[in-house]
Amino acid sequence: MKLVSGNSNRPLADAIAAYLELPLTKCVVRRFADMEIFVEVQDNVRGEDVFIIQSTSFPANDHMMELLIIIDALRRASARRITAVVPYFGYARQDRKPGPRTPISAKLVANLITRAGADRVMTLDLHAGQIQGFFDIPTDNLFAAPVMMRDVREQFGAKNTMVVSPDVGGVVRARGYAKRIGAPLAIVDKRRERAGESEVMNIIGDVKGKTCVLVDDIVDSGGTLCNAADALLEKGATDVSAYITHGVLSGGAVARIASSNLKQLVVTDSIQATEAVRVSRNIRVLSIAPLIGEAIGRTAAEKSVSSLFH
Numbered sequence: 001m002k003l004v005s006g007n008s009n010r011p012l013a014d015a016i017a018a019y020l021e022l023p024l025t026k027c028v029v030r031r032f033a034d035m036e037i038f039v040e041v042q043d044n045v046r047g048e049d050v051f052i053i054q055s056t057s058f059p060a061n062d063h064m065m066e067l068l069i070i071i072d073a074l075r076r077a078s079a080r081r082i083t084a085v086v087p088y089f090g091y092a093r094q095d096r097k098p099g100p101r102t103p104i105s106a107k108l109v110a111n112l113i114t115r116a117g118a119d120r121v122m123t124l125d126l127h128a129g130q131i132q133g134f135f136d137i138p139t140d141n142l143f144a145a146p147v148m149m150r151d152v153r154e155q156f157g158a159k160n161t162m163v164v165s166p167d168v169g170g171v172v173r174a175r176g177y178a179k180r181i182g183a184p185l186a187i188v189d190k191r192r193e194r195a196g197e198s199e200v201m202n203i204i205g206d207v208k209g210k211t212c213v214l215v216d217d218i219v220d221s222g223g224t225l226c227n228a229a230d231a232l233l234e235k236g237a238t239d240v241s242a243y244i245t246h247g248v249l250s251g252g253a254v255a256r257i258a259s260s261n262l263k264q265l266v267v268t269d270s271i272q273a274t275e276a277v278r279v280s281r282n283i284r285v286l287s288i289a290p291l292i293g294e295a296i297g298r299t300a301a302e303k304s305v306s307s308l309f310h
């Protein structure tokens with residue numbers, strides 16, 4: 001078994017390697033002057049079960065291309081089995097046609113990874129579970145919920161806590177989180193009553209006097225989250241925190257969250273934290289390295305990974 005890291009999240013790859021007590025295989029990823037990517041795997045991988053750790057996070061296209069080229073290099077080096085471990089699967093939000101003449105880019109990306117030569121895929125909290133079906137190779141979609149909810153229990157307990165979905169689309173995920181800690185569920189329902197009028201935030205559920213925990217898969221601009229926090233506080237919530245698996249945090253998101261009414265945002269390290277995230281007053285990062293490390297170890301040993309979901 002071998003572990004190879006791309007450049008998207010070296011600290012996570014190092015932490016996974018430490019968990020598995022296995023050094024990363026030497027793999028040099030360089031650029032030509034015109035920014036073409038060149039890869040050289042410097043250790044023998046012939047006949048090996050190889051796991052490539054690479055999130056397709058910002059800059060998404062570069063990291064995606066890097067992943068595809070590493071897969072190609074490993075395939076040509078006679079690796080026995082190649083697993084693309086993609087903790088954050090970029091392009092997942094493009095999982096359907098929102099209108100005529102638009103792409104389903106998540107399917108295209110799944111095709112690219114498969115055609116490059118991956119035998120398996122391992123990922124975490126896919127934006128939509130059905131993206132698993134975009135691959136015709138075995139695909140494990142791990143859940144950060146056990147790691148996140150352990151932290152919620154330690155921080156708040158379940159007694160006065162309410163799990164909240166920031167939009168109607170996230171209700172199934174939020175219900176799962178609520179069930180895990182035995183807390184009630186509320187939903188933020190954004191609605192534009194009439195064309196041209198601004199959106200109204202309705203809260204389904206009584207959040208008065210509650211410690212609210214917003215849960216979602218992605219925080220990007222932070223808009224969804226900060227608006228939901230304001231609406232919950234307006235309805236009498238005591239305080240609002242958020243647990244979001246993938247901290248995409250584009251543009252001014254970190255500053256927006258710092259100046260928001262959110263008490264705390266907790267993200268995982270599926271995407272490498274920027275310096276702004278590291279020094280932020282109200283963002284904390286939980287590591288999913290042990291979860292992914294364990295899943296890799298079990299996959300290599302042909303053992304079940306489903307018990308990691310509990």
Ligand code: R5P
Pocket residue numbers: 166167169170216217218219220221222223224225
């Ligand atoms: C949407 O369906 C996702 O689950 C997130 O709610 C969304 O991507 C968050 O985006 P933003 O932080 O830009 O509001």
